[in-house]
Amino acid sequence: MAQTEIIPDSAQNGPEPDPSPSVGAALARALRGNVRQYGMLVALALIVLLFQIWTDGILLQPLNITNLIQQNGYILILAIGMMIVIIAGHIDLSVGSLAAFVGAAAAVMMVEHHLPWPVAMLIALVIGALAGAWQGFWIAYLGIPSFIVTLAGMLLFRGGTQILLQGQSVAPFPKGFQSISSGFLPEVGPHTNYHNLTLLLGLAVLAVAVLQELRGRRQTASYGLEVLPLGLFLAKLAVITAAVLVFVLLLASYHGVPIVLLILGALLVGFGYLMRNSIIGRHTYAIGGNEPAAKLSGVKSKRVVFLAFTNMGVLAALAGLVFAARLNAGTPQAGINFELEAIAAAFIGGASASGGVGTVMGAIIGGLVLGVLNNGMSLVGVGTDYQQVIKGLVLLAAVGFDVYNKRRAGS
């Protein structure tokens, strides 16, 4: 799925016609349009390869892959919302606290008030939306910098969490609720050595991905733009196919697709589509790119910013629920530093500090880079102290590389 998201964009922004295309030059040009995102994808692949060797193959074992997804699911959910907020030219520092607050609220509702878990979840998401709307109101309509509003929110929701929980963990949760974080797709059909539903789903995703590729290529050509030479294009399809198949087989040989991955997939496709194809998505980019110009073009920038923060609130709530489900408890310490991980993921994945740039897929790639680093370094036995140092350097290097690249391109 990863690849399908990137391609249409690169095709649009990228190559300018050249009378004498050689394979190398075509590749270089195709890459140039989206250096940061392709760069990060390549970096991700290298990091995976590096740790695969370093850990003697533990990294890509089915169990570890599943762990990796379940450990990073909530950060990736946050990164999607954070990317949208950053594209609009803002920032949200409160998401970690808000996730904790919502997790705590859900815990209190389920454990102390015995609400059915789906009802509690729904209420929790509404709480997230209201919290996001509250911050969005101050930022969009009263013009208070998002940094300050969400810094206040960070304290507010953290304090709220502690008040709700009286400083104690609240547990345990019903089985159904736990499964949103630790559950898998059910097993159906005849007994093979693989998880059947996962295989089917994987094949469907692969089919869609290949069709998207073909469609994108045809459309690009119809605009009179240069497309990748056929050989290169087929190679690309082969890489996509191989990557999807390997991933699917790995998952299918363990318990199958984790529920978190389904949630993430839905969010990725949904928000990716929203940002690429919807009017409100387009308006978000326009505001981040040049807010005065967007306003003078009739874009209702206040409403868009308000909605971006409301959406962030809902996603923070969802992340909080997933995290609580994973711990099987609502705790006062939940969500600490989540906002920093999410922001780092967005910037590593191609966001610009001044807004207007970035993709939902980028946020996922950025989040995975961090996630694989965390996981891989833990497996190798690097202490959390050095892990932080290395992650800090990676963030700096990713953004530094991008700035350097832009300057060299003279843009």
Next chain:
Amino acid sequence: MAGPVLEMRSISKSFPGVKALSEVNLTVAAGEVHAICGENGAGKSTLMKVLSGVYPHGGYEGEILFEGEPCQFKDIRASEQRGIVIIHQELALVPYLSIAENIFLGNEHATRGIISWHRTLTHAAELLRQVGLAESPHTRIADLGVGKQQLVEIAKALAKKVKLLILDEPTAALNDEDSRKLLDLILELKAQGISCIIISHKLNEIARVADAVTILRDGQTIETIAIGPEGISEDRIIRGMVGRDLEHRYPERTPEIGEVAFEIEDWTVRHPIDQQRTVVDGASLNVRRGEIVGVAGLMGAGRTELAMSVFGRSYGRWSGGRVLLHGREIRTRTVSEAIGHGIAYVTEDRKQLGLNLIDDISRNISLSALGKVARYGRVDRHEESKVAESFRRTMNIKAPTVFTRTGTLSGGNQQKVVLSKWIFAEPEVLILDEPTRGIDIGAKAEIYTVIAELAAQGKAVLVISSELPELLGLCDRIYTMAEGRITGEVARADATQESLMRLMTMSAASSNEQV
């Protein structure tokens, strides 16, 4: 009077594609107040930037002699050390620092990096007395009006031991009372031996304080006139400012003018921050179907402010007035309302207000009417690209594809993208603010043709421009503005550059006498 304090000889300065100054000469005698006049874009500011080192030595041709010695300033500091200080129209004061701190900013009374407050405050108090400003040196700049801020700027210049003071439009933002005080101060400084260059559009002020006036036009020196005790007539200056041929070619058109489509009545706008200042004062105008109407005015006349305020209150604070479309009052309180009623405003500042420079041509063109290429909130990229492609062809936008980023285009092509965006929105009324500013002659002609076509389609077109030949070549009727008021309305047949310039330089005081 002694010899010249300043001589600028054969100064030429080019920007990519434009020759801003060509062989300009300027001589300022010691102890005189020398005025520089010219239309917007005549090269006044460029000349002053060359003089003050904003454009460093080597970036221009010609030579500068200050007090008889050749100068090669590499930056502003270098020129300030010689005693040449420029005060820009946009004041360069830090609002939350005190008067004293601002006066010595970058020029602190300090020993080894530690500021001596005693010396700072006593010296500041002394300078404030000298410029006649009765304020404590501790007062924050933000708490002062613009007139007093202007005096702080002059005090700051005096602190740098100024010998030649350059004032760029010093009274543009001031009321009559503050302007009078400022001019008195200039005369007082002159008596103390400080020479002064003053750039101004207000001819009555020039006549009052200047000893000589140099007129620039299209980057060239036209003449320098010494002003004797008998003074100078404003007509004399105007003749020098405008004496230019209609040099561009304008499309032939036979206007088919219909009924009144668009009216602004008694529109009044106050400054967004300084609410005492009225930026647009009871302006009324109308445009008919198929008509191209011009708005002439010098910098600070309130033309852009009027247009932006009408277009969704995008500037300042509205304090009265109505907008009518086909005789019915419409609400234009937000930009979307204005667009919804078929009004389009093409900004004068395409980089800051017109385009998303990091996005491509197609997405810039569709932005203000995305609904037209979308269904159920989903943008049809294919349709959008086709629309953009057709504009790229018809408007002759020079770019490899419609997926080229607008930030990489030339000014003329950027302007075509902005125009395309608003034509795509299919407005009934187009307000074009400086539609050809900073673009080359070829692109200008193309844009004139587009404007003529829009009028031929029955749209009402309002063109704001600082170039009088452009207005005379393009418009059926021209309004003039000065100091926020409409000072005249002239049919094209009756308009000349001189008559327009006279109306454009009419200050509130003189217009009261004449009207």
